[in-house]
Amino acid sequence: MKFDMDYIAHHNELTETNPYLKLFLTIILLIVTLALDNLYFDVFIFVTMSIVILVIAKINIKSYLKFLTIPVAFLVITCLFLMFFFGKGNVIYETGIFGIVVRDDSLHYAVYTFMRVMGCFPCLGFLALTTPIAKILHCLANLKVPRIIIEIGLLMYNAIFIFLNEIDTMRKAQDTRLGYHSYWSSFKSLGALTSTIFLRSLDKSETLQFALDSRGYTGELPLYEPKED
Amino acid sequence: MLEVKNLKYSYNSEYQALKGVSLKVNKGEMIALLGKNGAGKSTLFLHLNGIYKPDEGQVFIDGEELKYDKKSLLKFRQKVGIVFQNPDDQIFAPTVEEDVAFGPLNLGLSMEEVQDRVEEALARVGMTGFEKKAPHHLSGGQKKRVAIAGILAMKPEIMVLDEPTAGLDPQGVVNLSALLDELNEEGITILISTHEVDLVPNYADRVFVLVDGKLIADGTPKDIFAQPDILEKANLKVPIVTDLFQQLEEEGFDMEGDYPLTISEAKDKFLKLLNKN
Numbered sequence: 080m081k082f083d084m085d086y087i088a089h090h091n092e093l094t095e096t097n098p099y100l101k102l103f104l105t106i107i108l109l110i111v112t113l114a115l116d117n118l119y120f121d122v123f124i125f126v127t128m129s130i131v132i133l134v135i136a137k138i139n140i141k142s143y144l145k146f147l148t149i150p151v152a153f154l155v156i157t158c159l160f161l162m163f164f165f166g167k168g169n170v171i172y173e174t175g176i177f178g179i180v181v182r183d184d185s186l187h188y189a190v191y192t193f194m195r196v197m198g199c200f201p202c203l204g205f206l207a208l209t210t211p212i213a214k215i216l217h218c219l220a221n222l223k224v225p226r227i228i229i230e231i232g233l234l235m236y237n238a239i240f241i242f243l244n245e246i247d248t249m250r251k252a253q254d255t256r257l258g259y260h261s262y263w264s265s266f267k268s269l270g271a272l273t274s275t276i277f278l279r280s281l282d283k284s285e286t287l288q289f290a291l292d293s294r295g296y297t298g299e300l301p302l303y304e305p306k307e308d
Numbered sequence: 309m310l311e312v313k314n315l316k317y318s319y320n321s322e323y324q325a326l327k328g329v330s331l332k333v334n335k336g337e338m339i340a341l342l343g344k345n346g347a348g349k350s351t352l353f354l355h356l357n358g359i360y361k362p363d364e365g366q367v368f369i370d371g372e373e374l375k376y377d378k379k380s381l382l383k384f385r386q387k388v389g390i391v392f393q394n395p396d397d398q399i400f401a402p403t404v405e406e407d408v409a410f411g412p413l414n415l416g417l418s419m420e421e422v423q424d425r426v427e428e429a430l431a432r433v434g435m436t437g438f439e440k441k442a443p444h445h446l447s448g449g450q451k452k453r454v455a456i457a458g459i460l461a462m463k464p465e466i467m468v469l470d471e472p473t474a475g476l477d478p479q480g481v482v483n484l485s486a487l488l489d490e491l492n493e494e495g496i497t498i499l500i501s502t503h504e505v506d507l508v509p510n511y512a513d514r515v516f517v518l519v520d521g522k523l524i525a526d527g528t529p530k531d532i533f534a535q536p537d538i539l540e541k542a543n544l545k546v547p548i549v550t551d552l553f554q555q556l557e558e559e560g561f562d563m564e565g566d567y568p569l570t571i572s573e574a575k576d577k578f579l580k581l582l583n584k585n
Contacts, residue, residue: 085442211442213402237400240444244396283397289359290398293390294411294462295382301413303406305439306423 084146084207085240093136093209098218105206112198116191121198128201136209146204154196162189212236220302230300237287238280245279246272309335309497310388310466315355315365325351326362327521333466333499338492340508341501342532343518344543349501350393352518353468356499357381357388369465386415389464393471395443395451404430404446404454405439411462422461429461430454433487449480456487466497473504485511506547509533509569517542529569549574 088094093101112124132138163174166185173180206215216229249272253259258268310333317326325348333339343349354360355367358374358381367374367384374384389411392398401407405426412422430436433453438446443454452472459467472488473481481504489511492498502508508515509529517525517538525531525538532538533546546554550567553574557563561581568574 086445089442089445211402213406213442216402233402234400236402241396286392286394286397287400289354290392291400291410292359293357293385293392294458295385295414296410297414301410303409303413303422303426304419305405306427 085212087138087142087208088211091136091138091209094211096209098210098214101206101210102215102218105202108202109199112202113195116195118191118194121194124198125201128205132201132205132208138208143204146208147200150200154193158189158193161192162186226299233300241283242276242280246276249275309333309370310356311368312355313366315352316363317351317355317360318363325521329521329523331516331523331526333497335497336495337513338498338511339500339514339516340512341499341516341518342508342542342544347518348521349518350470353390353470353501356468357385357390386462387465389459389462389467391455391459391467391469391472393474395455398455398458399443399451402442403439404435404441404443407443407454408457408461411458415462425461429457432460433457449476452476452484464496466499467491468499470501471503472500473502505544509547533569553577
Protein backbone atom coordinates (compact mmCIF):
# COMPACT_ATOMS: atom_id res chain seq x y z
CA MET A 80 0.00 0.00 0.00
CA LYS A 81 1.22 3.47 -0.84
CA PHE A 82 1.40 5.99 1.96
CA ASP A 83 -0.52 9.10 0.94
CA MET A 84 -0.67 11.51 3.83
CA ASP A 85 -2.94 13.91 2.03
CA TYR A 86 -5.46 11.21 1.24
CA ILE A 87 -5.48 10.18 4.90
CA ALA A 88 -5.97 13.78 5.99
CA HIS A 89 -9.07 13.95 3.81
CA HIS A 90 -10.47 10.57 4.82
CA ASN A 91 -10.52 10.02 8.56
CA GLU A 92 -12.99 10.39 11.38
CA LEU A 93 -11.62 13.77 12.50
CA THR A 94 -11.40 15.50 9.09
CA GLU A 95 -14.48 17.63 9.73
CA THR A 96 -13.59 18.51 13.35
CA ASN A 97 -13.00 22.21 13.94
CA PRO A 98 -9.51 22.89 12.58
CA TYR A 99 -8.85 25.68 15.10
CA LEU A 100 -9.38 23.22 17.92
CA LYS A 101 -6.93 20.80 16.39
CA LEU A 102 -4.41 23.53 15.64
CA PHE A 103 -4.50 24.97 19.16
CA LEU A 104 -4.46 21.58 20.81
CA THR A 105 -1.39 20.66 18.80
CA ILE A 106 0.43 23.88 19.58
CA ILE A 107 -0.37 23.73 23.29
CA LEU A 108 0.64 20.09 23.60
CA LEU A 109 3.87 20.78 21.74
CA ILE A 110 4.74 23.65 24.04
CA VAL A 111 3.86 21.71 27.18
CA THR A 112 5.84 18.66 26.07
CA LEU A 113 8.88 20.72 25.22
CA ALA A 114 8.69 22.87 28.34
CA LEU A 115 8.06 20.12 30.91
CA ASP A 116 10.98 18.01 29.71
CA ASN A 117 9.73 15.10 31.79
CA LEU A 118 10.31 11.54 30.62
CA TYR A 119 7.04 10.20 32.09
CA PHE A 120 5.03 12.98 30.51
CA ASP A 121 6.70 12.31 27.13
CA VAL A 122 5.64 8.68 27.29
CA PHE A 123 2.17 9.68 28.44
CA ILE A 124 1.72 12.11 25.54
CA PHE A 125 3.08 9.62 23.04
CA VAL A 126 0.64 6.95 24.18
CA THR A 127 -2.38 9.26 24.48
CA MET A 128 -1.94 10.95 21.14
CA SER A 129 -1.23 7.66 19.41
CA ILE A 130 -4.49 6.34 20.81
CA VAL A 131 -6.30 9.45 19.58
CA ILE A 132 -4.85 8.97 16.10
CA LEU A 133 -5.46 5.24 15.91
CA VAL A 134 -8.70 4.83 17.79
CA ILE A 135 -10.59 8.11 17.51
CA ALA A 136 -9.44 9.25 14.06
CA LYS A 137 -9.39 5.59 12.94
CA ILE A 138 -6.20 5.90 10.93
CA ASN A 139 -4.79 2.49 10.20
CA ILE A 140 -1.70 1.49 12.11
CA LYS A 141 0.44 0.79 9.05
CA SER A 142 0.01 4.33 7.77
CA TYR A 143 0.75 5.72 11.21
CA LEU A 144 3.94 3.69 11.51
CA LYS A 145 5.01 4.84 8.06
CA PHE A 146 4.38 8.42 9.08
CA LEU A 147 6.71 7.88 12.06
CA THR A 148 9.49 6.00 10.24
CA ILE A 149 11.23 8.83 8.40
CA PRO A 150 11.39 11.39 11.23
CA VAL A 151 12.36 8.65 13.70
CA ALA A 152 15.28 7.71 11.46
CA PHE A 153 16.47 11.32 11.60
CA LEU A 154 15.90 11.43 15.32
CA VAL A 155 17.97 8.31 15.94
CA ILE A 156 20.89 9.72 13.92
CA THR A 157 20.69 13.03 15.77
CA CYS A 158 20.61 11.37 19.17
CA LEU A 159 23.54 9.10 18.33
CA PHE A 160 25.56 12.20 17.48
CA LEU A 161 24.47 13.85 20.70
CA MET A 162 25.48 10.79 22.68
CA PHE A 163 28.95 10.30 21.20
CA PHE A 164 30.17 13.75 20.26
CA PHE A 165 28.80 16.20 22.85
CA GLY A 166 29.10 16.85 26.53
CA LYS A 167 31.90 17.72 28.93
CA GLY A 168 31.03 15.50 31.90
CA ASN A 169 32.48 12.24 33.24
CA VAL A 170 33.28 9.49 30.80
CA ILE A 171 30.96 6.55 31.41
CA TYR A 172 31.80 4.41 28.38
CA GLU A 173 34.77 4.25 26.06
CA THR A 174 34.23 2.92 22.56
CA GLY A 175 37.94 2.57 21.91
CA ILE A 176 37.67 4.02 18.37
CA PHE A 177 39.43 7.37 17.79
CA GLY A 178 38.90 8.14 21.43
CA ILE A 179 35.10 8.51 21.00
CA VAL A 180 33.42 8.28 24.39
CA VAL A 181 29.99 8.58 25.98
CA ARG A 182 29.78 11.07 28.85
CA ASP A 183 27.13 11.22 31.53
CA ASP A 184 25.71 14.58 30.43
CA SER A 185 25.73 13.64 26.73
CA LEU A 186 23.81 10.46 27.50
CA HIS A 187 21.32 12.51 29.50
CA TYR A 188 20.88 14.97 26.58
CA ALA A 189 20.46 12.18 24.08
CA VAL A 190 17.83 10.33 26.11
CA TYR A 191 15.84 13.46 26.98
CA THR A 192 15.97 14.79 23.43
CA PHE A 193 14.86 11.45 22.07
CA MET A 194 11.91 11.19 24.41
CA ARG A 195 10.81 14.77 23.98
CA VAL A 196 10.82 14.52 20.22
CA MET A 197 9.06 11.16 20.39
CA GLY A 198 6.40 12.85 22.48
CA CYS A 199 6.02 15.63 19.91
CA PHE A 200 5.64 13.38 16.84
CA PRO A 201 2.13 12.14 17.61
CA CYS A 202 1.07 15.73 18.43
CA LEU A 203 2.18 16.91 15.00
CA GLY A 204 0.87 13.71 13.50
CA PHE A 205 -2.49 14.44 15.03
CA LEU A 206 -2.66 17.72 13.09
CA ALA A 207 -0.99 16.52 9.91
CA LEU A 208 -2.93 13.27 9.57
CA THR A 209 -6.39 14.55 10.44
CA THR A 210 -6.49 18.01 8.87
CA PRO A 211 -6.34 18.80 5.14
CA ILE A 212 -3.69 21.42 4.49
CA ALA A 213 -6.23 23.81 2.95
CA LYS A 214 -7.97 24.08 6.32
CA ILE A 215 -4.74 24.66 8.21
CA LEU A 216 -3.77 27.44 5.80
CA HIS A 217 -7.21 28.99 6.17
CA CYS A 218 -6.88 29.03 9.94
CA LEU A 219 -3.45 30.60 9.72
CA ALA A 220 -4.76 33.25 7.35
CA ASN A 221 -7.61 34.10 9.70
CA LEU A 222 -5.13 34.27 12.58
CA LYS A 223 -3.30 37.00 10.67
CA VAL A 224 -0.20 35.01 9.86
CA PRO A 225 1.64 37.01 7.12
CA ARG A 226 0.21 36.32 3.65
CA ILE A 227 3.63 35.61 2.21
CA ILE A 228 4.13 32.62 4.51
CA ILE A 229 0.75 31.19 3.61
CA GLU A 230 1.34 31.71 -0.10
CA ILE A 231 4.69 29.98 0.07
CA GLY A 232 3.07 27.12 1.98
CA LEU A 233 0.31 26.85 -0.58
CA LEU A 234 2.62 26.83 -3.60
CA MET A 235 5.03 24.40 -1.92
CA TYR A 236 2.17 22.07 -1.16
CA ASN A 237 1.14 22.21 -4.79
CA ALA A 238 4.72 21.67 -5.97
CA ILE A 239 5.29 18.67 -3.69
CA PHE A 240 2.61 16.63 -5.42
CA ILE A 241 3.86 17.54 -8.87
CA PHE A 242 7.40 16.58 -7.83
CA LEU A 243 6.39 13.31 -6.25
CA ASN A 244 4.56 12.40 -9.44
CA GLU A 245 7.48 13.38 -11.64
CA ILE A 246 9.95 11.50 -9.47
CA ASP A 247 7.71 8.46 -9.44
CA THR A 248 7.39 8.46 -13.24
CA MET A 249 11.07 9.05 -13.86
CA ARG A 250 12.13 6.39 -11.36
CA LYS A 251 9.88 3.86 -13.01
CA ALA A 252 11.27 4.81 -16.42
CA GLN A 253 14.82 4.34 -15.14
CA ASP A 254 13.91 1.12 -13.39
CA THR A 255 12.39 -0.24 -16.59
CA ARG A 256 15.76 0.17 -18.24
CA LEU A 257 17.56 -1.45 -15.31
CA GLY A 258 18.77 1.88 -13.95
CA TYR A 259 18.88 0.52 -10.41
CA HIS A 260 20.32 -2.87 -11.25
CA SER A 261 23.68 -2.42 -9.57
CA TYR A 262 25.12 -0.05 -6.96
CA TRP A 263 27.06 1.88 -9.56
CA SER A 264 24.10 2.31 -11.92
CA SER A 265 21.91 3.27 -8.95
CA PHE A 266 24.26 6.12 -8.13
CA LYS A 267 24.32 7.26 -11.73
CA SER A 268 20.54 7.01 -12.13
CA LEU A 269 19.87 8.85 -8.91
CA GLY A 270 22.25 11.59 -10.00
CA ALA A 271 20.52 11.93 -13.35
CA LEU A 272 17.13 11.96 -11.65
CA THR A 273 18.15 14.72 -9.26
CA SER A 274 19.54 17.00 -11.94
CA THR A 275 16.57 16.42 -14.23
CA ILE A 276 14.13 17.15 -11.45
CA PHE A 277 15.90 20.46 -10.94
CA LEU A 278 15.58 21.41 -14.60
CA ARG A 279 11.99 20.26 -14.75
CA SER A 280 11.11 22.25 -11.68
CA LEU A 281 12.39 25.40 -13.39
CA ASP A 282 10.24 24.55 -16.39
CA LYS A 283 7.21 23.82 -14.28
CA SER A 284 7.55 26.99 -12.27
CA GLU A 285 7.59 29.03 -15.48
CA THR A 286 4.45 27.31 -16.78
CA LEU A 287 2.72 27.77 -13.43
CA GLN A 288 3.59 31.46 -13.57
CA PHE A 289 2.03 31.70 -17.06
CA ALA A 290 -1.08 29.90 -15.87
CA LEU A 291 -1.43 32.18 -12.84
CA ASP A 292 -0.83 35.29 -14.95
CA SER A 293 -3.43 34.11 -17.45
CA ARG A 294 -6.01 34.28 -14.72
CA GLY A 295 -5.07 37.79 -13.70
CA TYR A 296 -2.58 37.01 -10.90
CA THR A 297 -1.58 40.26 -9.24
CA GLY A 298 1.30 39.00 -7.13
CA GLU A 299 -0.93 38.13 -4.20
CA LEU A 300 -3.04 35.00 -3.90
CA PRO A 301 -6.56 36.04 -2.93
CA LEU A 302 -8.35 34.18 -0.14
CA TYR A 303 -11.63 32.49 -1.03
CA GLU A 304 -14.35 32.09 1.57
CA PRO A 305 -16.71 29.26 0.62
CA LYS A 306 -20.44 29.72 1.03
CA GLU A 307 -21.79 28.83 4.45
CA ASP A 308 -24.41 26.15 4.26
CA MET B 309 -13.57 40.26 -32.37
CA LEU B 310 -10.10 38.84 -31.71
CA GLU B 311 -7.54 39.94 -34.24
CA VAL B 312 -3.85 39.26 -34.54
CA LYS B 313 -1.72 41.22 -36.97
CA ASN B 314 1.65 40.11 -38.28
CA LEU B 315 2.83 38.53 -35.05
CA LYS B 316 6.53 37.67 -34.82
CA TYR B 317 8.26 36.09 -31.89
CA SER B 318 11.69 34.54 -31.35
CA TYR B 319 12.79 32.46 -28.38
CA ASN B 320 16.42 33.17 -29.29
CA SER B 321 18.43 34.54 -32.18
CA GLU B 322 18.39 31.21 -34.02
CA TYR B 323 14.82 30.14 -33.53
CA GLN B 324 11.88 32.22 -34.64
CA ALA B 325 8.71 30.50 -33.40
CA LEU B 326 6.22 32.83 -35.07
CA LYS B 327 7.06 34.33 -38.45
CA GLY B 328 4.32 36.86 -39.02
CA VAL B 329 0.97 35.36 -38.07
CA SER B 330 -2.23 37.23 -38.86
CA LEU B 331 -5.66 35.93 -38.08
CA LYS B 332 -9.15 37.08 -37.24
CA VAL B 333 -11.72 35.34 -35.05
CA ASN B 334 -15.35 36.45 -35.27
CA LYS B 335 -17.80 36.44 -32.39
CA GLY B 336 -19.51 33.12 -31.73
CA GLU B 337 -17.22 31.07 -33.93
CA MET B 338 -15.71 27.75 -33.00
CA ILE B 339 -12.33 27.42 -34.61
CA ALA B 340 -9.77 24.64 -34.73
CA LEU B 341 -6.08 25.45 -35.00
CA LEU B 342 -4.24 22.56 -36.62
CA GLY B 343 -0.51 22.11 -36.92
CA LYS B 344 2.18 19.59 -36.12
CA ASN B 345 4.14 19.47 -32.89
CA GLY B 346 6.39 22.49 -32.58
CA ALA B 347 4.49 24.51 -35.19
CA GLY B 348 4.05 27.39 -32.71
CA LYS B 349 0.46 26.77 -31.58
CA SER B 350 1.14 27.14 -27.86
CA THR B 351 3.41 30.12 -28.47
CA LEU B 352 0.66 31.80 -30.47
CA PHE B 353 -1.89 31.16 -27.73
CA LEU B 354 0.30 32.71 -25.07
CA HIS B 355 0.35 35.90 -27.12
CA LEU B 356 -3.43 36.22 -27.13
CA ASN B 357 -3.62 37.40 -23.52
CA GLY B 358 -0.24 39.05 -23.33
CA ILE B 359 1.79 36.39 -21.52
CA TYR B 360 4.33 36.71 -24.32
CA LYS B 361 5.08 40.09 -25.82
CA PRO B 362 5.69 39.80 -29.57
CA ASP B 363 8.83 41.14 -31.22
CA GLU B 364 6.59 42.64 -33.86
CA GLY B 365 2.85 42.81 -34.47
CA GLN B 366 -0.28 43.55 -32.46
CA VAL B 367 -3.16 41.80 -30.77
CA PHE B 368 -6.63 43.36 -30.77
CA ILE B 369 -9.84 42.48 -29.03
CA ASP B 370 -13.07 44.25 -29.97
CA GLY B 371 -10.88 46.69 -31.90
CA GLU B 372 -8.84 47.58 -28.84
CA GLU B 373 -5.09 47.04 -28.95
CA LEU B 374 -3.28 45.12 -26.23
CA LYS B 375 -0.95 47.62 -24.55
CA TYR B 376 1.00 45.40 -22.09
CA ASP B 377 0.37 47.70 -19.16
CA LYS B 378 -1.30 46.40 -16.02
CA LYS B 379 -4.79 47.61 -16.83
CA SER B 380 -4.84 46.44 -20.40
CA LEU B 381 -3.38 43.04 -19.45
CA LEU B 382 -6.02 42.43 -16.80
CA LYS B 383 -8.74 43.32 -19.28
CA PHE B 384 -7.36 40.96 -21.92
CA ARG B 385 -6.89 38.18 -19.43
CA GLN B 386 -10.51 38.44 -18.40
CA LYS B 387 -11.72 38.47 -22.00
CA VAL B 388 -9.36 35.80 -23.33
CA GLY B 389 -9.38 32.70 -21.13
CA ILE B 390 -6.64 30.17 -21.77
CA VAL B 391 -7.07 26.56 -20.69
CA PHE B 392 -3.61 25.00 -20.50
CA GLN B 393 -2.84 21.64 -22.02
CA ASN B 394 -1.82 20.02 -18.76
CA PRO B 395 -4.35 20.76 -16.00
CA ASP B 396 -1.62 20.18 -13.41
CA ASP B 397 0.11 23.30 -14.70
CA GLN B 398 -2.99 25.34 -14.15
CA ILE B 399 -4.64 23.97 -11.01
CA PHE B 400 -2.61 25.00 -7.98
CA ALA B 401 -5.02 25.51 -5.09
CA PRO B 402 -5.55 22.82 -2.42
CA THR B 403 -9.28 22.53 -3.13
CA VAL B 404 -11.35 22.60 -6.31
CA GLU B 405 -13.49 25.58 -5.27
CA GLU B 406 -10.47 27.70 -4.30
CA ASP B 407 -8.92 27.06 -7.67
CA VAL B 408 -12.06 28.02 -9.57
CA ALA B 409 -12.36 31.15 -7.39
CA PHE B 410 -8.82 32.29 -8.16
CA GLY B 411 -9.60 34.07 -11.44
CA PRO B 412 -12.78 35.88 -10.32
CA LEU B 413 -11.09 37.00 -7.08
CA ASN B 414 -8.26 38.50 -9.11
CA LEU B 415 -10.87 40.49 -11.03
CA GLY B 416 -11.75 42.13 -7.73
CA LEU B 417 -15.35 40.92 -7.56
CA SER B 418 -17.28 40.71 -4.29
CA MET B 419 -17.14 37.45 -2.34
CA GLU B 420 -20.86 36.72 -2.98
CA GLU B 421 -20.42 37.24 -6.69
CA VAL B 422 -17.37 34.96 -6.67
CA GLN B 423 -19.25 32.28 -4.73
CA ASP B 424 -22.09 32.40 -7.26
CA ARG B 425 -19.68 32.17 -10.16
CA VAL B 426 -17.84 29.23 -8.63
CA GLU B 427 -21.10 27.38 -8.10
CA GLU B 428 -22.30 28.18 -11.60
CA ALA B 429 -19.01 27.26 -13.30
CA LEU B 430 -18.74 23.93 -11.49
CA ALA B 431 -22.33 23.12 -12.34
CA ARG B 432 -21.68 24.06 -15.97
CA VAL B 433 -18.86 21.50 -16.31
CA GLY B 434 -20.69 18.87 -14.27
CA MET B 435 -18.40 18.99 -11.23
CA THR B 436 -20.89 20.04 -8.58
CA GLY B 437 -20.21 18.13 -5.38
CA PHE B 438 -16.43 18.21 -5.84
CA GLU B 439 -15.98 21.67 -4.27
CA LYS B 440 -13.96 20.52 -1.26
CA LYS B 441 -11.97 17.82 -3.03
CA ALA B 442 -8.22 18.08 -3.51
CA PRO B 443 -7.49 18.44 -7.25
CA HIS B 444 -4.69 15.85 -7.20
CA HIS B 445 -7.22 13.22 -6.13
CA LEU B 446 -9.25 13.72 -9.31
CA SER B 447 -8.93 11.85 -12.61
CA GLY B 448 -7.45 13.46 -15.72
CA GLY B 449 -10.86 14.20 -17.23
CA GLN B 450 -12.15 15.71 -14.01
CA LYS B 451 -9.08 17.90 -13.66
CA LYS B 452 -9.65 19.15 -17.19
CA ARG B 453 -13.20 20.08 -16.24
CA VAL B 454 -12.01 21.94 -13.18
CA ALA B 455 -9.46 23.79 -15.31
CA ILE B 456 -12.23 24.80 -17.71
CA ALA B 457 -14.46 25.87 -14.80
CA GLY B 458 -11.62 28.07 -13.54
CA ILE B 459 -11.68 29.92 -16.85
CA LEU B 460 -15.49 29.95 -17.22
CA ALA B 461 -15.81 31.61 -13.82
CA MET B 462 -14.00 34.63 -15.28
CA LYS B 463 -16.74 34.91 -17.93
CA PRO B 464 -14.40 35.23 -20.90
CA GLU B 465 -15.57 36.27 -24.34
CA ILE B 466 -13.25 33.85 -26.01
CA MET B 467 -11.94 30.62 -24.62
CA VAL B 468 -8.67 29.26 -25.93
CA LEU B 469 -7.92 25.60 -25.31
CA ASP B 470 -4.51 24.06 -25.93
CA GLU B 471 -5.02 20.44 -27.01
CA PRO B 472 -7.93 19.88 -24.65
CA THR B 473 -8.43 16.24 -25.64
CA ALA B 474 -4.82 15.18 -25.11
CA GLY B 475 -4.62 12.39 -22.58
CA LEU B 476 -8.36 11.85 -22.20
CA ASP B 477 -10.05 8.49 -22.72
CA PRO B 478 -12.47 8.17 -25.69
CA GLN B 479 -15.56 8.80 -23.56
CA GLY B 480 -13.80 11.79 -22.00
CA VAL B 481 -13.11 13.20 -25.46
CA VAL B 482 -16.77 12.83 -26.45
CA ASN B 483 -17.98 14.47 -23.23
CA LEU B 484 -15.54 17.33 -23.56
CA SER B 485 -16.52 17.96 -27.19
CA ALA B 486 -20.17 18.04 -26.15
CA LEU B 487 -19.39 20.52 -23.36
CA LEU B 488 -17.46 22.80 -25.71
CA ASP B 489 -20.31 22.64 -28.22
CA GLU B 490 -22.78 23.72 -25.55
CA LEU B 491 -20.56 26.56 -24.37
CA ASN B 492 -20.22 27.74 -27.94
CA GLU B 493 -23.98 27.70 -28.41
CA GLU B 494 -24.29 29.82 -25.28
CA GLY B 495 -22.23 32.48 -27.00
CA ILE B 496 -18.63 31.87 -26.02
CA THR B 497 -16.21 32.03 -28.91
CA ILE B 498 -13.87 29.06 -28.84
CA LEU B 499 -10.42 28.49 -30.30
CA ILE B 500 -8.96 25.00 -29.97
CA SER B 501 -5.60 23.62 -30.95
CA THR B 502 -5.77 19.93 -31.69
CA HIS B 503 -4.40 16.92 -33.55
CA GLU B 504 -7.68 15.02 -33.58
CA VAL B 505 -8.63 15.56 -37.22
CA ASP B 506 -11.54 13.11 -36.96
CA LEU B 507 -13.37 15.40 -34.56
CA VAL B 508 -12.59 18.74 -36.15
CA PRO B 509 -15.35 18.70 -38.83
CA ASN B 510 -17.91 17.89 -36.12
CA TYR B 511 -17.50 21.14 -34.26
CA ALA B 512 -15.31 23.59 -36.12
CA ASP B 513 -16.83 26.34 -38.25
CA ARG B 514 -13.39 27.25 -39.45
CA VAL B 515 -9.90 25.79 -39.46
CA PHE B 516 -6.51 27.50 -39.23
CA VAL B 517 -3.41 25.60 -40.25
CA LEU B 518 -0.12 26.68 -38.70
CA VAL B 519 3.16 25.40 -40.11
CA ASP B 520 6.60 26.46 -38.85
CA GLY B 521 5.33 29.70 -37.40
CA LYS B 522 3.25 30.69 -40.41
CA LEU B 523 -0.47 30.47 -40.96
CA ILE B 524 -0.72 28.66 -44.31
CA ALA B 525 -4.46 28.12 -44.51
CA ASP B 526 -7.72 29.52 -43.18
CA GLY B 527 -11.04 28.06 -44.29
CA THR B 528 -13.93 25.73 -43.62
CA PRO B 529 -13.09 22.11 -42.77
CA LYS B 530 -14.39 21.17 -46.23
CA ASP B 531 -11.91 23.51 -47.96
CA ILE B 532 -8.95 22.54 -45.84
CA PHE B 533 -9.39 18.79 -46.00
CA ALA B 534 -9.76 18.98 -49.77
CA GLN B 535 -6.21 20.32 -50.15
CA PRO B 536 -3.72 17.45 -49.86
CA ASP B 537 -0.68 19.74 -50.20
CA ILE B 538 -1.66 21.72 -47.12
CA LEU B 539 -2.34 18.59 -45.11
CA GLU B 540 1.03 17.19 -46.08
CA LYS B 541 2.89 20.35 -45.10
CA ALA B 542 1.22 20.30 -41.69
CA ASN B 543 1.78 16.58 -41.00
CA LEU B 544 -1.99 16.10 -40.98
CA LYS B 545 -4.24 13.56 -42.56
CA VAL B 546 -7.86 13.61 -43.63
CA PRO B 547 -10.49 12.30 -41.19
CA ILE B 548 -10.79 8.53 -41.30
CA VAL B 549 -14.24 8.57 -42.98
CA THR B 550 -12.94 10.87 -45.70
CA ASP B 551 -10.07 8.48 -46.25
CA LEU B 552 -12.55 5.65 -46.70
CA PHE B 553 -14.51 7.50 -49.37
CA GLN B 554 -11.35 8.56 -51.18
CA GLN B 555 -10.34 4.93 -51.34
CA LEU B 556 -13.81 3.95 -52.54
CA GLU B 557 -13.42 6.46 -55.35
CA GLU B 558 -10.26 4.68 -56.46
CA GLU B 559 -12.40 1.53 -56.71
CA GLY B 560 -14.57 3.28 -59.26
CA PHE B 561 -17.34 4.95 -57.26
CA ASP B 562 -18.04 8.49 -58.39
CA MET B 563 -17.92 10.94 -55.46
CA GLU B 564 -18.60 14.05 -57.58
CA GLY B 565 -15.79 15.84 -55.77
CA ASP B 566 -17.64 15.77 -52.47
CA TYR B 567 -16.08 13.73 -49.70
CA PRO B 568 -17.91 13.39 -46.37
CA LEU B 569 -15.99 14.55 -43.30
CA THR B 570 -18.19 13.34 -40.46
CA ILE B 571 -19.98 10.10 -39.66
CA SER B 572 -23.42 11.58 -40.37
CA GLU B 573 -22.33 13.00 -43.72
CA ALA B 574 -20.78 9.65 -44.52
CA LYS B 575 -24.01 7.84 -43.66
CA ASP B 576 -26.04 10.03 -46.04
CA LYS B 577 -23.50 9.65 -48.81
CA PHE B 578 -23.36 5.91 -48.32
CA LEU B 579 -27.13 5.52 -48.49
CA LYS B 580 -27.19 7.66 -51.61
CA LEU B 581 -24.57 5.47 -53.26
CA LEU B 582 -26.41 2.31 -52.26
CA ASN B 583 -29.70 3.58 -53.66
CA LYS B 584 -28.06 4.65 -56.89
CA ASN B 585 -26.61 1.23 -57.58
